[in-house]
Ligand code: FES
C-alpha cells in the first residue's frame with residue numbers, strides 16, 4: 001500500500017448491509033404499486049414453429065384478466081442488436097419463446113389464463129448447432145438474416161467498431177514461425193448465469209409517451225437507453241431496485257422490459273412481470289456459445305508470430321449485444337497475446353435455442369476459453385511452461401492494441417508479470433509443474449493436475465460517467481450517481497471515495513437511489529468500469545465541491561483557499577488548525593454546495609486476472625474435483641478487501657469456473673427442449689464442495705485517479721474455464737477440447753467408456 | 754387446520770374451522786381460509802403467505818421448489834423451506850423470519866457478524882442463510898466449519914459468498930480464527 005487512507009483499502013460495512021441482513025432491502029418482488037397487475041408469459045413448446053392460429057377469447061373472458069397480447073395486437077418493437085427479434089411474432093424460434101402475454105389482477109389468474117389461450121402451431125425444421133446453421137440448406141430463423149448470420153456493425157460502438165482481428169500479415173507470420181499448430185475448441189455449453197432472483201420489472205405509463213420502470217438490474221441507465229432504442233425517444237424514468245444478482249444478465253433486461261411495458265400500455269395500469277425460476281430457465285438469455293478453429297505460428301522461445309482462424313459464435317434465437325461482445329472479445333485477445341499478425345474472423349450465428357445476452361466475461365470469456373486450449377497445443381509443442389508463456393505474451397508497457405472502437409490504444413498499465421509470478425509462487429506452480437500432459441501426483445485411481453488461465457479487459461475505462469456531490473450545512477454529503485446494487489458494492493465504494501476526499505465520517509456520506517430522474521448520466525456497471533470511470537467522476541465532484549468550500553471559507557478565515565483543509569465537516573487553516581469553521585458557517589445554513597464530475601472513457605489501463613487451478617481426476621469414475629484456486633490480479637489500490645475478496649471468489653459461480661466441470665444447459669437435440677431447466681438438474685456448487693480459494697492482489701499504483709485503482713470484478717471468472725481444462729489435461733494426459741469436462745467425457749478420452 | 758381431518762382418508766370430513774392461527778415473530782395472526790384475495794387458499798405456500806398476505810418480504814423466493822434455500826424460516830425451532838410447506842398445514846405453528854431477529858433495534862449477533870464480514874454480495878440468499886445458521890447455532894452453539902457447511906449445503910449462493918459466510922458464522926459463534 002502506498003498511502004494510509006481513512007477508508008480506502010479498509011473493510012467498512014456496506015451502506016446497505018443493515019437492510020440486507022434485516023430483510024428490509026427492497027427487491028423487485030417485494031414491491032407493490034397501487035392498482036398493479038401481474039404479467040405472465042406463455043412460452044412456445046416448439047423450438048421453431050409458425051403460429052397457424054391463436055385464439056385468446058377464452059383467456060380474455062376470465063374474470064380478473066385485463067389484457068392478452070399476441071403478435072396480432074402487440075407493439076411492433078424489435079429487440080436485439082441489430083434489432084431483429086419482434087417483441088411478439090407469428091414465428092417462434094426456441095422452446096420458451098414468448099407467444100402471448102397476459103396481465104391480470106393476480107399472478108394466479110394470469111397463470112390460469114395462459115392455459116386458456118388456444119394456439120395451433122405448424123412446426124418448422126430447427127437447427128441447434130451454429131456451424132450447421134450457416135450451411136446453405138439449413139432452416140432459416142429470420143427472413144432478413146440470410147444464412148442465419150447476424151450482420152457485423154457499429155451499433156453505437158463507433159464507426160470503426162472492432163468486428164474482426166486483422167493486423168499485420170499472417171502469411172508472413174506463419175513463414176517466420178518455427179512451428180505451426182492447428183486446433184479447434186468449443187466453449188458452447190451455454191451455461192446460465194442464473195442469479196438467485198429471477199428477472200423482473202414493473203412498468204407504468206402516465207400517458208402515451210411517459211413511462212416509469214422499476215427494474216432489478218445492475219444498470220438502471222442501461223435499461224433507459226435500451227428502452228429508447230426500442231420504443232423511440234419517449235420520456236422514460238428508470239428506477240433501480242435492490243438486485244438479487246445479475247452477473248451481466250440483467251443489465252438491460254430487454255425481454256422482460258418489453259413484455260411488461262407492452263402489457264402496461266395495453267391495460268393503462270402498472271404491471272409487474274416477475275419470472276418464476278422455470279421461466280427464468282426457459283425464456284431468459286444465456287451465455288454465447290463459442291467455437292474457434294485456428295492456426296498458431298510460434299517460435300521456440302514462445303513468441304507468437306501469427307494467429308489465423310474463425311470464431312463461430314452461437315447467439316441462440318436472438319442476441320442482445322453480440323456486436324459489442326465481438327468488439328470487446330477481439331480487443332481482449334490482443335491483451336492476452338502479443339502477436340503482430342492476426343486474422344480472426346468472427347461469425348455470429350442464430351440457432352433455435354434461448355437468446356444470448358450479457359454475461360460476466362462478455363465475449364472475452366467465451367473467446368479465451370476456446371483460444372487458450374489451442375494455444376496450449378502450441379505451448380506443448382515447443383515445451384514452454386504456460387506461466388512463462390503468459391508472462392511473456394500478456395500486454396506490456398510500450399505495447400498497444402486495437403480496442404473495441406477500432407482505435408489503436410497505447411498501454412499505460414504496469415508489467416503484469418510481477419503479479420503472475422507472485423500468484424504462481426503462492427500456488428506453488430514450480431513445485432507442481434511436471435510438464436505438459438503430466439500429472440502433478442498420482443495415487444491409486446486419482447490423478448492431480450494443474451492449469452493456468454489469463455484474461456484482461458480494457459473496458460475498466462469504458463464509456464462515460466457523471467456524478468455530483470452535494471454538501472449540506474449540517475455536515476453531510478450526498479453523492480448523486482446512478483448506481484444500482486446487484487452485489488459488487490459499488491454504491492458503498494463511491495461513498496468511501498467521497499468520504500476520503502472530503503475527510504468526512506463514512507456515516508455522513510449518502511448516495512441517491514438509482515433513478516434516472518434524479519441523477520446525472522451513467523453508462524452502467526459493466527466491464528469493471530465502476531472503480532475507475534465512475535469512481536473518477538465521484539472523486540472529481542467531491543474535489544470540485546471541496547474547492548468551492550475552500551473558496552467560501554477563505555475570506556472568513558483570512559487565508560487563501562490553498563491554505564485550507566477540511567475534516568469532519570469543518571474547515572481549518574493548515575498552518576493554524578485552531579482557525580476553524582463548521583461547514584454550516586461556511587456554506588450558510590440555508591444553502592447547499594454542489595460539485596460536478598465527469599469522466600471520459602480511457603481504454604489504456606486494462607486489468608488482468610490469472611487463475612491457477614488444481615484438480616483431482618478419478619480415472620475410474622471420470623469425476624473431477626476442483627481442489628484449489630488461486631486468483632491473481634493487480635488492481636492498483638484495493639477499495640475494500642472483503643468486497644474484492646467476494647468478487648474474486650465469485651469467479652466460481654455465475655457461469656464462471658464451474659462451466660469447465662459441471663455447468664451447462666443441456667438441450668435435447670431432437671426437439672430443443674432444455675433437459676436441466678431447474679435448480680436440481682442444473683448443477684451448481686454447494687457449501688460442502690468448496691475448493692480452497694486464495695487471492696493474490698498486488699497494488700501497483702495506476703495512473704487512473706486519485707486512488708490509483710482500477711476495477712477487476714467483472715473479469716474474475718474469465719480465465720477460469722481454460723485453467724481447469726488445462727489442469728485436467730495435465731492430470732489425465734488426454735486433451736479434451738470442449739466443455740464441460742463431465743465424467744463421461746473424461747472416460748471417453750481415457751477410452752474407458 | 755381442524756384436527757379431525759384426516760387428509761389421507763377417502764371420505765373427508767367437512768372443514769369445521771375456517772381459519773388458522775400462525776404466530777410470526779411473536780405475534781399471532783388469524784388467517785381465514787378460502788378463495789378470496791385476502792384469504793389463505795389451500796394451495797398457498799408458507800412463503801407466499803408470509804410475503805403476500807402478511808408482508809414479511811424479507812423471506813425470499815428463489816426457486817419455489819425446495820432447491821435453493823432462499824425461503825428458509827424457522828418453524829418451532831427448526832429451519833424449514835417455506836416454499837415447500839402449505840400454509841394450511843401450519844395451524845398453531847410459531848414462525849421466525851429474518852424480520853424477527855432484530856429485537857428493539859438490537860441486531861442478532863449473526864446479523865452483526867454478517868455486516869462485519871461483508872458476508873453477502875447481492876444479498877438475495879442472505880435471509881435464508883442467516884435463518885439456517887441461526888437454527889444451527891441454537892442447536893449447536895460451537896459448530897465446526899464442517900457443521901456450517903453441512904447445514905448450508907442446500908443454500909444456493911450464486912455470488913459465492915460462501916467463504917465469507919463461513920467466517921461470519923464462526924465469528925458469531927465466537928470461534929473466529
Ligand atoms: S425458494 Fe424455497 S427452496 Fe428455493
Ligand code: FES
Nearest residue numbers: 874875910911912
Ligand atoms: S450473495 Fe448473491 S446469491 Fe448469495
